[in-house]
Amino acid sequence: xxxxxxxxxxxxxxxxxxxxxxxKEEVIPTMxxxxxxxxxxxxxxxxxxxxxxxxxxxxxxxxxxxxxGTSPEPDMSGSKKPVPYTVGVYTFxxxxxxxxxxxxxxxxxxxxxxxQTAYSKTISFVxxxxxxxxxxxxxxxxxxxxxxxxxxxxxxxxxxRPLNQIDTEVWLYIPRSDTWFKRDNLxxxxxxxxxxxxxxxxxxxxxxFIAGGYQINENVPERxxxxxxxxxxxxxxxxxxxxxxxxxFGNSLLTHxxxxxxxxxxxxxxxxxxxxxxxxxxxxxxxxxxxxFLGRYVSFSVGTKGYVLVESTGTTAPTKDFYEYDPDTDTWxxxxxxxxxxxxxxxxxxxxxxxxxxxxxxxxxxxxxxxxWQYDPKEDTWKKxxxxxxxxxxxxxxxTIEDKVYMGLGFGLExxxxxxEQYSRAYDYWEFSPKGNIQ
Numbered sequence: 001x002x003x004x005x006x007x008x009x010x011x012x013x014x015x016x017x018x019x020x021x022x023x024k025e026e027v028i029p030t031m032x033x034x035x036x037x038x039x040x041x042x043x044x045x046x047x048x049x050x051x052x053x054x055x056x057x058x059x060x061x062x063x064x065x066x067x068x069g070t071s072p073e074p075d076m077s078g079s080k081k082p083v084p085y086t087v088g089v090y091t092f093x094x095x096x097x098x099x100x101x102x103x104x105x106x107x108x109x110x111x112x113x114x115x116q117t118a119y120s121k122t123i124s125f126v127x128x129x130x131x132x133x134x135x136x137x138x139x140x141x142x143x144x145x146x147x148x149x150x151x152x153x154x155x156x157x158x159x160x161r162p163l164n165q166i167d168t169e170v171w172l173y174i175p176r177s178d179t180w181f182k183r184d185n186l187x188x189x190x191x192x193x194x195x196x197x198x199x200x201x202x203x204x205x206x207x208x209f210i211a212g213g214y215q216i217n218e219n220v221p222e223r224x225x226x227x228x229x230x231x232x233x234x235x236x237x238x239x240x241x242x243x244x245x246x247x248x249f250g251n252s253l254l255t256h257x258x259x260x261x262x263x264x265x266x267x268x269x270x271x272x273x274x275x276x277x278x279x280x281x282x283x284x285x286x287x288x289x290x291x292x293f294l295g296r297y298v299s300f301s302v303g304t305k306g307y308v309l310v311e312s313t314g315t316t317a318p319t320k321d322f323y324e325y326d327p328d329t330d331t332w333x334x335x336x337x338x339x340x341x342x343x344x345x346x347x348x349x350x351x352x353x354x355x356x357x358x359x360x361x362x363x364x365x366x367x368x369x370x371x372x373w374q375y376d377p378k379e380d381t382w383k384k385x386x387x388x389x390x391x392x393x394x395x396x397x398x399x400t401i402e403d404k405v406y407m408g409l410g411f412g413l414e415x416x417x418x419x420x421e422q423y424s425r426a427y428d429y430w431e432f433s434p435k436g437n438i439q
Contacts, residue, residue, distance in 0.1 A: 034064060034111040036120040038370065038389035039096065041127050047096040048135070049081075050389060051109035051120065064111040066094045072106050073122055080110075091391060091428070093135065099127045125387070130436030132386050138427040139171055139180050139409070145425060148409050151197040152399040153206050157406050158183075158235045159397065162191040165215060170235060173429065175401060183235065191215075192227060194253050198263045202280040208233045209280060211247055211265070212254050226251045232280070247283045249273040255308070257301040259327055264306055268297055276327070290332045291321050298348040300355050302377050304328070307335070307355055311344050315363060318342040324377075336380045340373050349398040351405050352434055353377075356385065359393045361413050366421050368393030368413035374434075385434070392426030405432040 032053050039049040049066045065082035067074045081094040099105065105127055109120040141161065148161040157173045168191045170183040195213030199206055211230040216223055228250040232242050252269035263277040264286070272289040289297075295313025299306065306325040312318055320337040338357060346360030346369075358372035370393050374385040388396070392410030399406050408429040416422040 031113070031116065031118045032064070032111050034109045034118060034120050036066075036107060036109045036123050037091070037391055038387065039068075039105070039107045039123060039125045040133050040387065040389040041099075041125070041129065041131050042095070043131055044101060044129075045097065045099050047099055047105070047125070047127060048093055048389070049096055049107050049109075050091065050093045050391075052391075053090045053092065053109075053111060062113050064092070064109065066096065066107060066109055067119075068096050068105050068107040070103055070105060072124075073119075074106055074108060075119070076110065076112075076117060085111075101127055101129075103127055130434070132433050132436055133389055134431040134433070135389075136173075136406070136408075136429045136431055137178060137180060138429060139173070140427075141169060141171060143425060145411075145423070147194065147395050148397055149195060149197045150397040150399050151199045151208055152401050152406075153199050153208055153235060155401060157399045157401070158197075158208070159409070160186065160197065160210075162193055165191055167191060172235070173406065175404070175406065175431070186210075186233065195227075196254050196256050196263075196265060198256060198258065198277065200258065200263060200277070200280040201261050207280050208235050209244060209263075209277075211244075212250065214253070226253075245281075245283060247277070248275050248285050253296075255297045255299045257299045257306040257308075259301050259304060259306055262327065264325070264327070266297055266299065266308060268295075269293060287330050287332070289323070291323050291334075292317075294319075296344065298346060298357065300348045300350040300357075302350045302353060302355050305377065307350075307375070307377075309338055309348060309357055311346065311360075312342075312363075313344045319344060319346075319363075322375075336375075336382060338373065339382050340371060340384070341369065343369055345394045347396040347398050347407065347410075349400060349405055349407070351400045351432075352403050354434065356405075356434075359388050359396055359410075361394050366413070366415040366419070386432075388430070390426060390428050390430055391424075392428070394423065398432075403433070403435065405434075406430070407432060 035052045037050040041047045053064050063082045063085050067080040069078040106124045108122045146161050148159050150159045159171045162168045168186040172181045192213035196211045198209045214224040214226045217225045228246045230244040232244050252267040254265050256265045267273040270293045274286045274289050276284045291310045294317050296311040299308045308323050310321040322335045324333045324335050342363045343360040348357045355375035370388040372386050373382050390408045391412045394411045394413045396410035410426050411423040412426050
């Protein structure tokens with residue numbers, strides 16, 4: 001071998017050695033985003049914490065879970081409940097154990113891999129009764145961003161949701177079997193958004209009526225075409241409906257409450273029209289609602305009285321004005337103002353002789369609220385009662401069956417990374433027992 005060949009061979013070995021010694025660029029997997037939703041007491045010694053995990057890759061983490069303790073910002077050195085990591089986007093629930101009544105606990109979610117641990121924000125709760133929440137099975141409907149509407153019929157809860165301008169899906173939740181059932185779509189000439197969904201006793205049984213709402217027409221200036229028609233439906237049967245009497249006003253959304261076998265509908269506009277749907281047969285116009293219209297009304301009934309809270313959707317006036325309606329005298333009376341944080345798009349319902357209002361979205365920050373306030377009609381007083389532990393906080397549904405309320409779904413509101421509002425569809429569903437569940 002001549003000198004040139006030896007020299008070339010030496011350089012080839014040198015290049016190979018240098019290449020072998022070069023350090024390959026290390027790819028560090030991105031940590032998933034972990035967050036904490038809520039924590040609530042289950043019984044004397046346990047609570048349930050709920051969190052979310054948005055995965056990035058299979059190799060990104062080994063486990064995720066919950067840490068808790070009586071000191072702020074708990075970490076892995078204290079009490080924890082882990083879950084082996086798997087690929088997916090999750091809402092997860094984990095029990096917190098060995099709790100002591102009366103103590104304040106701090107909770108946060110975590111996710112970790114070999115080299116690092118990431119924590120969510122911290123939330124706190126006081127471990128105390130009554131133990132009022134029970135997590136129910138989630139509904140498995142399509143991921144459409146439309147609002148759901150509901151009514152209690154014959155011991156079950158029907159939930160309807162428009163899918164488009166024609167189709168409206170129907171689901172039924174049966175408490176005694178703790179099961180959701182998909183029903184036939186509503187058989188109507190067209191779909192509608194934000195309708196009234198009313199159940200009344202009629203001819204010895206319960207009848208359901210869908211009235212009002214609006215359709216979207218791109219050819220009209222306001223886009224929303226409000227409807228005045230009313231349909232009766234056999235939701236337990238094949239979803240077919242029949243035409244009924246139009247209600248006596250329109251051009252707005254509506255809220256309603258039911259007293260005995262009479263439904264009362266209130267228009268959400270400056271006219272504040274008010275009417276009675278008697279026995280599911282005829283509409284009778286009543287005195288207009290005397291309160292201001294500030295964007296939206298929410299309502300419920302307790303005993304022989306109806307109640308309307310004026311929700312303000314603007315910043316110039318708060319959500320606080322509250323009125324009682326007496327159907328025997330067709331009169332309205334101003335009652336105690338709602339004392340909670342200013343909000344809109346909350347939920348209202350009544351159970352066991354008390355009214356409730358809460359959740360919704362704050363008006364002073366991009367934040368979804370979960371606090372529920374109880375109204376006592378006998379004392380004309382409000383008090384903070386419980387926090388809703390679900391994912392959703394805006395446009396929740398709630399329906400009362402005997403001494404329990406079935407509520408949830410709606411949308412979860414939070415600030416995006418850009419600081420704007422973002423809404424996510426909530427699928428979880430809950431039983432609320434104000435006297436407490438027996439554990």
